[in-house]
Amino acid sequence: MLAAILSLGCIGMIAAVALGFAAKKFAVEVDPRELAAMEVLPGANCGACGFPGCAGYAKALVAGTIDVNQCPPGGADVVAKLARILGVEAAAASPEFAVVLCQGDNRKAQLKYNYLGLEDCTAAQRIADGPKVCPGGCLGLGSCQRACPFDAIEMTAAGLAVINREKCTGCRKCVAVCPRQVIRMAPAEATVHVLCNSHDKGAVVRKYCQVGCIACQLCKKAAPDAYKIENMLATVVYEHHSEAAVAIAKCPTRCIRDFAEGYPDGSALLPADADKPHAA
Amino acid sequence: MKLKTFAGGIHPPDNKQWSSHKAIEDCPLPTEFVVPLAQHIGAPSVACVEIGQYVAKGQVIGTAKGFVSVPVHAPTSGEVVAIEYRPHSWGPSLPAIVIKPDGEDLWSTDLQPSDPDNLSTDDMIEKVRLAGVVGMGGAAFPAHVKMSPPPEKQVRTLIINGVECEPYLTADYRMMLEEPERILQGVGLLQTVFGAERVVIGIEANKPDAIALFEKHCAKTAFEVVSLHVKYPQGAEKQLIAAVTGKQVPSGGLPMDIGAAVHNVSTAAAVTDAIVHGRPLIERICTVTGPAIREPKNLRIRIGTLLSHLVEVCGGLAEEPGKIILGGPMMGFTQLEFNVPATKGTSGLLLLRMQDVDPRPEGPCIRCARCVQVCPIKLLPTTIAAYARRNLSAEAAEYCAMDCIECGSCSYVCPAAIPLVQAIRYGKAAILAKKRKSP
Numbered sequence: 001m002l003a004a005i006l007s008l009g010c011i012g013m014i015a016a017v018a019l020g021f022a023a024k025k026f027a028v029e030v031d032p033r034e035l036a037a038m039e040v041l042p043g044a045n046c047g048a049c050g051f052p053g054c055a056g057y058a059k060a061l062v063a064g065t066i067d068v069n070q071c072p073p074g075g076a077d078v079v080a081k082l083a084r085i086l087g088v089e090a091a092a093a094s095p096e097f098a099v100v101l102c103q104g105d106n107r108k109a110q111l112k113y114n115y116l117g118l119e120d121c122t123a124a125q126r127i128a129d130g131p132k133v134c135p136g137g138c139l140g141l142g143s144c145q146r147a148c149p150f151d152a153i154e155m156t157a158a159g160l161a162v163i164n165r166e167k168c169t170g171c172r173k174c175v176a177v178c179p180r181q182v183i184r185m186a187p188a189e190a191t192v193h194v195l196c197n198s199h200d201k202g203a204v205v206r207k208y209c210q211v212g213c214i215a216c217q218l219c220k221k222a223a224p225d226a227y228k229i230e231n232m233l234a235t236v237v238y239e240h241h242s243e244a245a246v247a248i249a250k251c252p253t254r255c256i257r258d259f260a261e262g263y264p265d266g267s268a269l270l271p272a273d274a275d276k277p278h279a280a
Numbered sequence: 281m282k283l284k285t286f287a288g289g290i291h292p293p294d295n296k297q298w299s300s301h302k303a304i305e306d307c308p309l310p311t312e313f314v315v316p317l318a319q320h321i322g323a324p325s326v327a328c329v330e331i332g333q334y335v336a337k338g339q340v341i342g343t344a345k346g347f348v349s350v351p352v353h354a355p356t357s358g359e360v361v362a363i364e365y366r367p368h369s370w371g372p373s374l375p376a377i378v379i380k381p382d383g384e385d386l387w388s389t390d391l392q393p394s395d396p397d398n399l400s401t402d403d404m405i406e407k408v409r410l411a412g413v414v415g416m417g418g419a420a421f422p423a424h425v426k427m428s429p430p431p432e433k434q435v436r437t438l439i440i441n442g443v444e445c446e447p448y449l450t451a452d453y454r455m456m457l458e459e460p461e462r463i464l465q466g467v468g469l470l471q472t473v474f475g476a477e478r479v480v481i482g483i484e485a486n487k488p489d490a491i492a493l494f495e496k497h498c499a500k501t502a503f504e505v506v507s508l509h510v511k512y513p514q515g516a517e518k519q520l521i522a523a524v525t526g527k528q529v530p531s532g533g534l535p536m537d538i539g540a541a542v543h544n545v546s547t548a549a550a551v552t553d554a555i556v557h558g559r560p561l562i563e564r565i566c567t568v569t570g571p572a573i574r575e576p577k578n579l580r581i582r583i584g585t586l587l588s589h590l591v592e593v594c595g596g597l598a599e600e601p602g603k604i605i606l607g608g609p610m611m612g613f614t615q616l617e618f619n620v621p622a623t624k625g626t627s628g629l630l631l632l633r634m635q636d637v638d639p640r641p642e643g644p645c646i647r648c649a650r651c652v653q654v655c656p657i658k659l660l661p662t663t664i665a666a667y668a669r670r671n672l673s674a675e676a677a678e679y680c681a682m683d684c685i686e687c688g689s690c691s692y693v694c695p696a697a698i699p700l701v702q703a704i705r706y707g708k709a710a711i712l713a714k715k716r717k718s719p
Contacts, residue, residue: 112616113616116637116638116639116699117699117702118642118669118699118702118703118706119642120669120706122706123669123702123703123706126705126706126709127371128371128372128616129371129372
């Protein structure tokens with residue numbers, strides 16, 4: 001019994017000494033700035049910076065091969081902190097949010113067939129170009145929600161993806177995974193968007209969706225600089241986003257929405273200033 | 281006596297009683313033929329006629345593009361009224377040649393019958409190619425390509441596939457009962473082309489009359505008729521070879537790698553037409569069946585016939601279909617509408633009712649391993665599917681996703697209703713896409 005305690009104790013001591021020695025001799029020199037950078041980065045490992053995780057970005061920052069403003073989820077706050085750590089000047093990249101350019105949920109848009117299969121938008125798209133008649137609309141199977149590292153995407157009960165502007169960090173993972181390219185990036189301050197992604201002629205769109213853009217040009221007439229109509233689809237010219245709101249009331253299919261006033265029908269999300277009174 | 285078979289497989293109810301006793305009927309010609317240029321594996325044909333042009337039955341209307349491609353021919357005499365994108369059974373709309381029949385149904389005068397004894401092997405293969413013959417089991421692989429293995433891969437065993445393991449389908453069965461001579465002449469021609477020492481005709485034991493008939497016809501020949509244990513997918517190429525020869529086609533390999541080749545009985549008949557009569561492939565037998573059709577039939581149809589016409593010929597729908605399938609219920613293609621044409625590979629049109637469709641949403645995998653037990657290729661379907669749906673294509677490839685024959689046995693037995701074949705197909709597409717990007 002005593003022999004056992006002593007012998008194990010000795011083995012333990014030898015191991016401790018060996019490890020202590022190894023810790024000193026084989027220590028990896030890490031630039032303290034790298035550790036500091038990793039402290040301030042969000043730690044979501046989303047890859048928006050183009051590097052494998054926050055550790056990868058920190059390494060590249062210290063190596064001097066990348067700018068400090070490449071982390072959209074970090075925002076201006078992190079840019080400033082990284083600039084201090086690395087001793088550089090930095091201008092923040094302008095923040096962007098992702099937006100799903102569609103309002104055609106199951107109540108408003110026609111289905112081609114009843115889809116029974118993998119709950120994945122890319123898988124569904126491979127079957128006769130997706131269950132929706134509209135070739136550009138949101139399929140509502142949630143691949144974007146699953147891809148979002150920040151839990152910023154809501155799938156409404158009627159099958160539409162809606163991105164929460166409070167939580168979106170602009171990492172673009174949803175944009176990459178959507179098979180219909182219906183999610184686009186827009187400057188954070190732009191709150192008005194045309195929520196349609198179909199380039200079909202107006203008469204055709206009317207048949208398969210109640211809230212699709214029919215390219216009637218009334219928005220452009222109301223706010224000529226704020227809208228452009230290309231290939232039978234209107235889009236907001238984001239440089240002139242502040243002029244776009246006047247056209248919302250003119251749109252006959254109500255496909256233009258100001259997210260400052262509210263999220264699409266069926267969404268449980270509330271706009272940022274929901275508790276402030278605003279004009280009716 | 282223990283019948284030959286392969287490992288794995290399932291026993292779905294064969295549902296052949298709807299149509300197995302119905303002799304082949306000629307389908308009356310429709311008023312419009314929509315002949316797609318893409319009907320086979322390989323490059324689609326290229327249109328070689330113009331709008332307004334008169335075409336005779338059997339005249340070339342689309343030429344082959346490259347080696348793995350075949351020409352396509354007019355199914356009847358008439359006028360080319362359009363060459364445009366039309367709905368296609370594969371999903372998207374694809375280019376097709378639209379022909380309005382003139383009612384005469386006159387064969388082209390360019391057809392050249394031959395005496396096979398006067399033809400070289402290369403001549404015979406060329407005649408098969410010019411006739412647009414593709415595998416009639418459903419895969420529609422250009423037959424002349426299969427008949428041209430590289431010289432170092434000598435085919436010693438030619439297997440003729442009379443198995444028809446898909447439930448509901450009885451097209452090959454009726455062909456065997458009604459046209460055995462036409463099939464056997466083709467078998468002989470195929471044997472000559474391949475130079476095969478051994479010829480085996482494989483028929484599943486649920487067709488005893490066909491087996492007896494072929495045994496009788498083959499009595500004076502060296503062809504062997506082998507009765508096979510009834511199990512799905514016995515008619516799949518690799519499983520048929522395993523059952524008949526006891527040998528396995530290696531992973532990623534082809535039957536010719538182990539000296540074997542498989543051809544469907546209807547393909548053999550088409551080979552006879554091509555070589556002996558100089559007739560191109562413009563018609564085939566199609567089983568229209570299922571609980572939602574009024575009169576199930578085995579129809580001799582021309583390519584380009586719209587499914588709506590087939591439904592009409594079979595007395596119309598008994599009720600609103602829950603699912604429309606081209607082919608069999610295991611590996612057929614679900615259709616969204618009847619406005620698509622039948623092609624060279626359309627072995628069946630299956631109309632199922634709403635109650636025949638399983639609407640269960642998928643549940644989590646419970647590791648019961650039923651999918652592993654039934655997989656005829658001895659893969660791990662649940663593992664491959666799991667990797668595939670997480671976009672881990674390298675891992676999916678390691679588990680041999682590319683060897684999956686998509687037979688559907690795994691999806692059929694899964695108690696959690698996981699769409700395994702869909703997930704594996706998704707994975708295979710991702711693997712191929714990666715290969716194309718960085719070969």
